[in-house]
């Protein structure tokens with residue numbers, strides 16, 4: 001089989017792995033070498049189905065010894081199989097880099113023979129790229145569950161980021177769908193890499209080598225088994241806290257195999273659910289939300305119609321309206337329609353003048369959402385008398401087209417008249433500017 005055929009097969013086989021962003025690496029180009037792992041030096045592109053294809057993203061082999069029900073590469077599937085040699089993959093990476101096609105390598109693999117043998121092959125590629133060809137570009141190496149600690153350690157010395165995919169968010173379901181795997185075999189490499197990374201971080205000697213400078217990530221398949229969003233977020237929060245994961249990725253299950261353990265083959269990938277989980281993940285990472293504030297045992301699923309921040313706000317009417325002149329930064333961050341940057345601008349700007357709606361608009365606040373949750377003399381008081389059940393359909397309905405200048409377009413008819421009366425009486429900026 002020629003190299004082009006191998007690339008077709010193994011590039012296609014890698015597309016289901018979404019845990020490939022390259023953020024966080026600061027590897028410099030070695031003297032006389034090539035490539036640079038600075039985050040600014042990495043370009044990202046996304047395929048039509050939303051999967052990242054920015055790096056040379058390939059499997060070393062798809063000839064898997066395991067039989068995970070949800071995977072296209074499982075041994076029981078009758079598909080074309082291919083395996084690179086380390087030399088072929090090294091040459092491909094270097095040639096693609098020289099032609100400016102890629103800025104880094106994302107290398108994963110099916111399990112060939114046994115985990116240690118597979119891991120050795122992946123390390124051989126990374127080691128030779130770094131030590132023989134002085135390649136300073138970004139390298140993401142998969143850690144193969146079951147590989148020995150010695151090999152995981154070596155991988156951490158050459159890779160910028162490593163990932164062990166948990167795939168299925170419960171141990172019981174994982175063992176049901178992937179009989180050769182269990183949580184223990186996945187957590188062991190994750191914990192090992194997290195501990196070594198902490199040790200290396202604490203070592204300030206300029207002579208100590210870098211160990212996984214861009215940290216670890218993992219991926220969960222959403223919708224292949226019956227876990228709730230609450231279970232998924234609980235697991236994610238644990239990964240961020242205990243394993244210091246840089247990212248947890250969610251991949252809506254794409255039915256590939258007809259298997260009675262899985263949803264029927266005609267099931268559509270749950271892309272909206274995946275999207276809502278990413279929004280919830282964002283709230284945990286950047287908006288200081290705890291996972292159990294977003295969901296709990298009684299409310300175990302995210303709302304498909306509303307983003308999780310709006311969902312939280314509607315469940316906590318006692319926290320609103322928020323007075324932007326006096327509220328603390330953390331509370332401003334929780335107002336739907338206000339992002340991290342606009343919350344910072346509000347806190348710094350209010351020291352000099354009263355924050356008005358016109359300022360919020362310029363700061364990029366989505367007033368269509370925020371207006372129900374902020375106290376401001378420019379916002380009609382009637383909006384604050386609305387119950388969450390009344391606000392919900394207004395937010396879902398969205399703003400009618402061609403009426404973008406009217407901030408209060410979606411108020412109920414009963415409230416429209418007083419709002420307009422107040423708007424002219426108080427010379428609201430939204431009405432007059």
Ligand code: SF4
Pocket residue numbers: 064065066067068071072073074075109110111178
């Ligand atoms: S071990 Fe990985 S490649 Fe092999 S069947 Fe399971 S998920 Fe697929």
